Amino acid sequence: MKAFLLDIDYVMRKNRSGVRLLLKTPTGKTTRAYDYSFEPYFLVDADEKKTDALKKIAGVKRVETTERSGRKFLKVVCTHPSEVPMAASAASMHGKTYENAIQYVRRYLIDRKIVPCAPLEVEADEEGAVTLLRPLEGHDEMPSLRMASFDIETYNPTGIPDAKKDPCIMIGCSASKDVLFTTKKYPFDFVKTVATEKEMLEAFSSFIREERTDVLCTYNGDEFDLPYLAERAKQTKAQLRLGRTKAMPFFKRLGLRNTSRLNGRVHFDVFNVVSFMSTIGALRLPRLSLDMVYEEVLGKKIEDIAKLEIWKAWDRGDAHLAKYCRSDAVSCLELAKHFLPLEIELARVSGTTLHDASRATTGQLVESLLMRRAAERGELIPNKPEQAEAEARQAAPIQGAFVKIPEPGIYENIAVFDFRSLYPSIIISHNVDPETIGCAEGEDAFVSPLGHRFCKNRKGLIPSVLSEVLEARFAAKKAMKTAEGDARSQLDARQWALKIVANSFYGYLLYARSRWYSRECGESVTAWGRHYIQETMRKAEEAGFKVLYGDTDSIMLQYTDEKKVMEFQKAINAELPEKMELELEDIYPRGIFVAKKQGEKGAKKKYALINRDGKIKIRGFELVRRDWSRVARRTQKDVLEILLKEGDVKKAVALVRKVVEDLRAGVTPMEDLVIHTQLRKKNYEVKSPELGAVEKARKAGVRVPDNSLVSYVITKTGKTISEKAEMAETAKDYDADYYVNNQVLPAVLKILGAFGYDEDGIKLGGRQKGLGSW
DNA sequence: GATAGCCGGGG
DNA sequence: GTGTACGGCTATC
Numbered sequence A: 001m002k003a004f005l006l007d008i009d010y011v012m013r014k015n016r017s018g019v020r021l022l023l024k025t026p027t028g029k030t031t032r033a034y035d036y037s038f039e040p041y042f043l044v045d046a047d048e049k050k051t052d053a054l055k056k057i058a059g060v061k062r063v064e065t066t067e068r069s070g071r072k073f074l075k076v077v078c079t080h081p082s083e084v085p086m087a088a089s090a091a092s093m094h095g096k097t098y099e100n101a102i103q104y105v106r107r108y109l110i111d112r113k114i115v116p117c118a119p120l121e122v123e124a125d126e127e128g129a130v131t132l133l134r135p136l137e138g139h140d141e142m143p144s145l146r147m148a149s150f151d152i153e154t155y156n157p158t159g160i161p162d163a164k165k166d167p168c169i170m171i172g173c174s175a176s177k178d179v180l181f182t183t184k185k186y187p188f189d190f191v192k193t194v195a196t197e198k199e200m201l202e203a204f205s206s207f208i209r210e211e212r213t214d215v216l217c218t219y220n221g222d223e224f225d226l227p228y229l230a231e232r233a234k235q236t237k238a239q240l241r242l243g244r245t246k247a248m249p250f251f252k253r254l255g256l257r258n259t260s261r262l263n264g265r266v267h268f269d270v271f272n273v274v275s276f277m278s279t280i281g282a283l284r285l286p287r288l289s290l291d292m293v294y295e296e297v298l299g300k301k302i303e304d305i306a307k308l309e310i311w312k313a314w315d316r317g318d319a320h321l322a323k324y325c326r327s328d329a330v331s332c333l334e335l336a337k338h339f340l341p342l343e344i345e346l347a348r349v350s351g352t353t354l355h356d357a358s359r360a361t362t363g364q365l366v367e368s369l370l371m372r373r374a375a376e377r378g379e380l381i382p383n384k385p386e387q388a389e390a391e392a393r394q395a396a397p398i399q400g401a402f403v404k405i406p407e408p409g410i411y412e413n414i415a416v417f418d419f420r421s422l423y424p425s426i427i428i429s430h431n432v433d434p435e436t437i438g439c440a441e442g443e444d445a446f447v448s449p450l451g452h453r454f455c456k457n458r459k460g461l462i463p464s465v466l467s468e469v470l471e472a473r474f475a476a477k478k479a480m481k482t483a484e485g486d487a488r489s490q491l492d493a494r495q496w497a498l499k500i501v502a503n504s505f506y507g508y509l510l511y512a513r514s515r516w517y518s519r520e521c522g523e524s525v526t527a528w529g530r531h532y533i534q535e536t537m538r539k540a541e542e543a544g545f546k547v548l549y550g551d552t553d554s555i556m557l558q559y560t561d562e563k564k565v566m567e568f569q570k571a572i573n574a575e576l577p578e579k580m581e582l583e584l585e586d587i588y589p590r591g592i593f594v595a596k597k598q599g600e601k602g603a604k605k606k607y608a609l610i611n612r613d614g615k616i617k618i619r620g621f622e623l624v625r626r627d628w629s630r631v632a633r634r635t636q637k638d639v640l641e642i643l644l645k646e647g648d649v650k651k652a653v654a655l656v657r658k659v660v661e662d663l664r665a666g667v668t669p670m671e672d673l674v675i676h677t678q679l680r681k682k683n684y685e686v687k688s689p690e691l692g693a694v695e696k697a698r699k700a701g702v703r704v705p706d707n708s709l710v711s712y713v714i715t716k717t718g719k720t721i722s723e724k725a726e727m728a729e730t731a732k733d734y735d736a737d738y739y740v741n742n743q744v745l746p747a748v749l750k751i752l753g754a755f756g757y758d759e760d761g762i763k764l765g766g767r768q769k770g771l772g773s774w
Numbered sequence B: 001g002a003t004a005g006c007c008g009g010g011g
Numbered sequence C: 001g002t003g004t005a006c007g008g009c010t011a012t013c
Helices: A048-055 A081-091 A104-111 A197-210 A221-236 A270-279 A290-298 A307-316 A320-350 A362-376 A387-394 A422-429 A461-480 A485-502 A505-510 A519-542 A562-575 A630-646 A649-665 A689-699 A736-755 A759-764
Strands: A002-013 A016-024 A030-035 A041-045 A060-068 A071-078 A096-098 A119-124 A130-135 A147-154 A168-174 A178-182 A191-193 A215-218 A250-254 A257-261 A266-269 A409-419 A445-447 A453-455 A546-551 A554-558 A582-593 A607-610 A616-619 A675-678 A709-714 A725-727
Touching: A002 A030, A002 A104, A016 A104, A016 A119, A030 A119, A030 A130, A041 A081, A048 A060, A048 A071, A071 A081, A104 A362, A147 A197, A147 A221, A147 A307, A147 A320, A168 A197, A168 A221, A168 A320, A178 A197, A178 A320, A197 A221, A215 A221, A215 A270, A215 A320, A221 A250, A221 A257, A221 A266, A221 A270, A257 A266, A266 A270, A266 A320, A270 A320, A290 A320, A307 A320, A320 A362, A320 A485, A362 A461, A362 A485, A362 A505, A409 A422, A409 A519, A409 A562, A409 A736, A422 A461, A422 A505, A422 A519, A461 A485, A461 A505, A505 A519, A519 A546, A519 A554, A519 A562, A546 A582, A562 A582, A582 A630, A582 A736, A607 A630, A616 A630, A630 A649, A630 A736, A649 A736, A649 A759, A675 A689, A689 A709, A689 A725, A736 A759
Parallel strands: A147 A215, A178 A191, A215 A266
Antiparallel strands: A002 A016, A002 A119, A016 A030, A041 A071, A041 A096, A060 A071, A119 A130, A147 A168, A168 A178, A250 A257, A409 A554, A409 A582, A445 A453, A546 A554, A582 A607, A607 A616, A675 A709, A709 A725
């Protein structure tokens, strides 16, 4: 039969080790298969004479010879995966050990050439034991998966929920239908009322089973919902059977995070995906809360409730709570559906399971792919570095990219160029690889600006795999042009996944825990990068452009004649090595560059541009922070818009003055003045404003838990700021001076400082020192 | 400006 | 369970 691998785990049955495959057939059936035929092993770099000594090590079943990278190694086969670490450690006295720190399941996937989420041919006997398993060609789409999501609410009046004592009060689910399990009655069809918490956990488990869920989605279920429910099940003696067996959720540490796995279903934690998107810059948000992410990604608002009000709403029997809980489950499922195609493609590109791919860092994705390809090429997979080595690598930074610092100010007619995939194209064009470096003098080589020599005669693993990735992306983008509907969106997800992986290779060369770390390769890449961008800038100046700014792989030029822009691009591309290309990103009628700090000269990485469609592109500015009042945030945004759309600095200053006047006149609405800060344990020597506000509230008998998100206003009463701070609900007036001097002015000075304005200048409306022509 | 230490998401 | 792994921001000197 044809099938797709949804998940795989290790099993031991009748003292035999093997893997359990979770498979999805094209007809939509989800099924299981077992394979006990794969033996764990590791390699030793030692002479055959050591065979007998190695055989005597506990757990060793057999010793064979094998070849890697054209050299002989001893292959030590163990009976069980769990014996490998001890056996490898014992074997290390006979020779250096390799490929011993590769998880059994991963080794299985590599050696059997099985790619998760990609088509396979499987044959199994009646008991599910695999008799044939091989990969099939092609990029067939995964059959559609049955998805469900859930979100829990807890009763925690004393602060952060404690699963040992605070009960779970609601479980909202979204699948083929929305159902909410709780112990109170609510006037909604989607609510299922049960008698006890125990019954709630069990009814929820049944629901997930009845839905025959393949992918169970959560938002931070790895660290919150699933461990919490597991503990509640323990406390209430409930059967929490969320998998396809009787087993409880399975918890495991993955680096510094916990993961929660289910038996026979994929636990898809959307928060992991979202934080990954945030770290690669595909999602730019100051906070990754479910409501903010939902609004940013899908453009829809969520039912909202203050977290601290949940227990009160429960006590009151407020029906709003049920709606809120459901909407969290619904939005979680929608986000999961939005990101799943990309994660499936990342799993296919990297060769890791959906579970692992959706929790992987970029380095892990690249490493998985390289390990696979190295094995296919018969090359030795290098070891991970020892702790000391990793620390030494981390402590030795290399010279990075070139940045041309711009003159702060406002500019018109800007053409922005980017080198397409600069670092990947440098790696490929110059055969940058830890194995090709160090080419002998006289041999044909690419020589980096730092003098490192990369042999041309054999193509390295890294450039080979990277060109394969870029070519696959090119093919996917080409196929997209004629594809429609689902096929098109699958191709789009695929090209995006390939882009993410391609862009991670350079970082992987310098990642401290990389198996293929090479400082020399990394610094050669940036050196070539600096060379190409500087050469291009020099040529731009020769061609009569003003080079405003440049950073790593992008160049911003000010032009007088638009026709020259395309001519310049053509001329540059004619001289670049094959695979390298300068692209015109966009034309911007206006842009501003801002100094990093007041007084600091440069404006590194801090700019805002507006294109011909009026779309604003902002880089490097502090994102909207919750601990700024709305009046400060809004004024900053308005100033930026006036500058970009109208190019009128005076008008921007006038707007700020109006805001200042309103504040002084006391007509600014109170809700624009609220500052939100998370209450944290602090030393009481320096009292923070939020702590001042909380202490006052507590004195008045209001219960404010530790770690609350506190909303306060700075009032007129008191001497210090913390004395003046008062909870937003009870604040009657506000301190205009504070809002002018500590909120609005600092926010706008980040921008207007670039135009020579200082605090007094804005207040008085006059221009300051050395202004340009605007 | 360096560096140590904290925190994310969840209720 | 062959593995024990992050990175950005802030406070503080």
